[in-house]
Amino acid sequence: xxVPAPIEALSTALxxxxxxxxxxxxxxxxxxxxxxxxxxxxxxxxxxxxxxxxGTLRDVLIGxxxxxxxxxxxxxxxxxxxxxxxxLAPKSASPHPDGKPGKRLMAMMWLDALGMAAYAVxxxxxxxxxxxxxxxxxxxxxxxxxxxxxxxxxxxxxPNLLLRRDIYIxxxxxxxxxxxGLSLLGLSFWPAGLSGFAAAFxxxxxxxxxxxxxxxxxxxxx
Amino acid sequence: xxVPAPIEALSTALxxxxxxxxxxxxxxxxxxxxxxxxxxxxxxxxxxxxxxxxGTLRDVLIGxxxxxxxxxxxxxxxxxxxxxxxxLAPKSASPHPDGKPGKRLMAMMWLDALGMAAYAVxxxxxxxxxxxxxxxxxxxxxxxxxxxxxxxxxxxxxPNLLLRRDIYIxxxxxxxxxxxGLSLLGLSFWPAGLSGFAAAFxxxxxxxxxxxxxxxxxxxxx
Amino acid sequence: xxVPAPIEALSTALxxxxxxxxxxxxxxxxxxxxxxxxxxxxxxxxxxxxxxxxGTLRDVLIGxxxxxxxxxxxxxxxxxxxxxxxxLAPKSASPHPDGKPGKRLMAMMWLDALGMAAYAVxxxxxxxxxxxxxxxxxxxxxxxxxxxxxxxxxxxxxPNLLLRRDIYIxxxxxxxxxxxGLSLLGLSFWPAGLSGFAAAFxxxxxxxxxxxxxxxxxxxxx
Numbered sequence: 254x255x256v257p258a259p260i261e262a263l264s265t266a267l268x269x270x271x272x273x274x275x276x277x278x279x280x281x282x283x284x285x286x287x288x289x290x291x292x293x294x295x296x297x298x299x300x301x302x303x304x305x306x307x308g309t310l311r312d313v314l315i316g317x318x319x320x321x322x323x324x325x326x327x328x329x330x331x332x333x334x335x336x337x338x339x340x341l342a343p344k345s346a347s348p349h350p351d352g353k354p355g356k357r358l359m360a361m362m363w364l365d366a367l368g369m370a371a372y373a374v375x376x377x378x379x380x381x382x383x384x385x386x387x388x389x390x391x392x393x394x395x396x397x398x399x400x401x402x403x404x405x406x407x408x409x410x411x412p413n414l415l416l417r418r419d420i421y422i423x424x425x426x427x428x429x430x431x432x433x434g435l436s437l438l439g440l441s442f443w444p445a446g447l448s449g450f451a452a453a454f455x456x457x458x459x460x461x462x463x464x465x466x467x468x469x470x471x472x473x474x475x
Numbered sequence: 476x477x478v479p480a481p482i483e484a485l486s487t488a489l490x491x492x493x494x495x496x497x498x499x500x501x502x503x504x505x506x507x508x509x510x511x512x513x514x515x516x517x518x519x520x521x522x523x524x525x526x527x528x529x530g531t532l533r534d535v536l537i538g539x540x541x542x543x544x545x546x547x548x549x550x551x552x553x554x555x556x557x558x559x560x561x562x563l564a565p566k567s568a569s570p571h572p573d574g575k576p577g578k579r580l581m582a583m584m585w586l587d588a589l590g591m592a593a594y595a596v597x598x599x600x601x602x603x604x605x606x607x608x609x610x611x612x613x614x615x616x617x618x619x620x621x622x623x624x625x626x627x628x629x630x631x632x633x634p635n636l637l638l639r640r641d642i643y644i645x646x647x648x649x650x651x652x653x654x655x656g657l658s659l660l661g662l663s664f665w666p667a668g669l670s671g672f673a674a675a676f677x678x679x680x681x682x683x684x685x686x687x688x689x690x691x692x693x694x695x696x697x
Numbered sequence: 698x699x700v701p702a703p704i705e706a707l708s709t710a711l712x713x714x715x716x717x718x719x720x721x722x723x724x725x726x727x728x729x730x731x732x733x734x735x736x737x738x739x740x741x742x743x744x745x746x747x748x749x750x751x752g753t754l755r756d757v758l759i760g761x762x763x764x765x766x767x768x769x770x771x772x773x774x775x776x777x778x779x780x781x782x783x784x785l786a787p788k789s790a791s792p793h794p795d796g797k798p799g800k801r802l803m804a805m806m807w808l809d810a811l812g813m814a815a816y817a818v819x820x821x822x823x824x825x826x827x828x829x830x831x832x833x834x835x836x837x838x839x840x841x842x843x844x845x846x847x848x849x850x851x852x853x854x855x856p857n858l859l860l861r862r863d864i865y866i867x868x869x870x871x872x873x874x875x876x877x878g879l880s881l882l883g884l885s886f887w888p889a890g891l892s893g894f895a896a897a898f899x900x901x902x903x904x905x906x907x908x909x910x911x912x913x914x915x916x917x918x919x
Contacts, residue, residue: 292911467514689736
């Protein structure tokens with residue numbers, strides 16, 4: 254399966270998208286640490302694991318050198334995100350009076366949504382670049398987008414996103430499919446990537462706003 | 476340590492055994508999702524992780540290209556298994572009146588037993604093929620057999636098989652030892668592999684049937 | 698960034714430190730299995746995962762061949778540690794009357810502290826040897842030191858060390874920084890390594906003895 258040429262050319266763009274996704278995921282990891290009332294070191298650890306976890310798994314699976322090992326700036330970005338959350342996040346827990354999720358949880362959700370959409374595209378693009386089959390490239394996009402958050406939840410002892418019946422994996426899947434599909438149709442990186450990002454983010458945003466979820470196994474059809 | 480030649484020759488057989496193990500493990504992952512009343516996307520994710528998780532860890536550890544990345548058909552097999560479970564599994568929870576495990580749990584256990592026995596052999600064989608030392612090949616067989624199920628349980632938030640005091644790891648260990656031992660003695664792949672498979676499956680089946688378990692630390696000898 | 702030459706020369710020393718760290722971490726894993734009243738197979742599994750888990754992650758991340766695959770003696774050391782704990786650990790649970798941690802937990806803590814300090818140095822040194830950037834080498838030291846214990850806790854279903862607000866990651870971080878810093882200043886392996894080990898162990902020991910912990914997010918400054 255030939256690698257679409259325009260993707261190859263735009264790896265610098267990927268590089269910056271990667272940083273942005275690392276930063277927002279890192280911040281979401283630090284917010285998880287804030288919710289668990291952890292110390293500054295755990296803030297940094299959670300930020301780093303959430304920020305680079307998905308991409309690390311992708312690189313290990315496709316046999317690429319792990320992206321942050323020779324570019325420690327990725328980890329530094331995560332640590333800065335952790336520091337920002339430590340300094341800026343409201344100290345007092347403020348559970349919403351109506352039982353709705355508080356502001357901190359909502360902030361984490363939206364950062365997570367941005368990171369997820371960016372990683373779905375970046376993960377697929379890096380895999381396509383390395384000559385991985387398109388189907389597996391979609392899987393890599395989903396893994397890159399979802400895995401950091403899954404590790405964060407497992408380590409924080411919270412129910413992970415796989416069990417929450419959210420539209421999360423689904424949104425990452427949509428974004429990765431749109432991006433890989435458009436790339437195979439010959440679109441260059443930016444239109445394909447922005448379409449994938451927009452599709453993933455829009456679906457996730459709608460799911461957060463209207464609290465959509467997929468029907469559970471065994472539930473009666475409505 | 477020389478690689479037994481007959482194993483090298485039979486990698487096509489391995490290939491098919493691999494698919495079979497992936498399918499049954501995938502189904503067991505989907506059944507775990509059914510028990511947790513998840514949606515279809517989580518069915519697919521659990522099926523894929525359980526199906527290819529053990530083999531993925533093996534390939535990463537022995538430095539082989541991860542087996543499903545260039546052959547997405549493995550993932551597709553998992554997704555088909557998830558779809559089959561979604562369509563065919565009984566929708567209503569049917570806890571057994573006597574407090575025994577229900578049918579769904581039993582189905583998962585038996586599929587798991589088949590996958591475990593196949594993976595104990597396949598995992599060891601692939602490691603031997605790549606020139607890994609026999610002792611480590613046994614370890615790879617056990618990891619390949621056990622790791623998919625361990626991830627499934629950790630992600631599903633259930634007590635994982637390491638904590639259940641089942642004869643599970645033990646059965647995988649027996650199967651891998653039998654296979655590697657017979658291979659070193661010069662047997663060709665099929666007799667060695669079938670012996671290993673049979674040993675692992677028989678021990679696991681007996682343990683399920685008679686609810687055997689190993690003595691716990693500190694328990695008085697009977 | 699040039700690799701400090703004296704480190705390269707002393708890889709034999711590393712090799713033995715590695716064994717010692719594997720053995721003490723292996724024993725701490727087996728003690729976790731003893732606390733959970735597991736069987737002998739789970740003792741071995743926990744000992745192996747805890748003993749080699751951190752180093753395995755390090756090797757996968759820096760792209761080195763996983764250290765125990767071609768040298769199964771590491772796994773054998775873990776299994777011997779498991780056997781020793783099985784035979785020697787007191788069988789009866791002996792909770793301390795005052796609600797303090799019992800002897801078994803304290804033994805695990807101190808073994809863990811030794812292994813952590815050794816691994817913080819060994820992990821960084823191996824990464825430096827392979828030409829990894831100093832900042833990432835520090836990260837590798839911390840991961841090598843912490844990851845085995847984190848996996849042990851996740852698999853044992855206990856709250857993992859990231860959530861305990863202990864001075865643990867902090868101690869590993871200090872040890873790795875001291876070692877990498879002194880190495881970059883041109884010190885040879887033994888003085889740099891012993892300084893790093895001593896710094897990590899001393900901080901951890903003080904934290905255990907005086908039950909120090911870092912301030913939690915949102916806690917009022919004292």
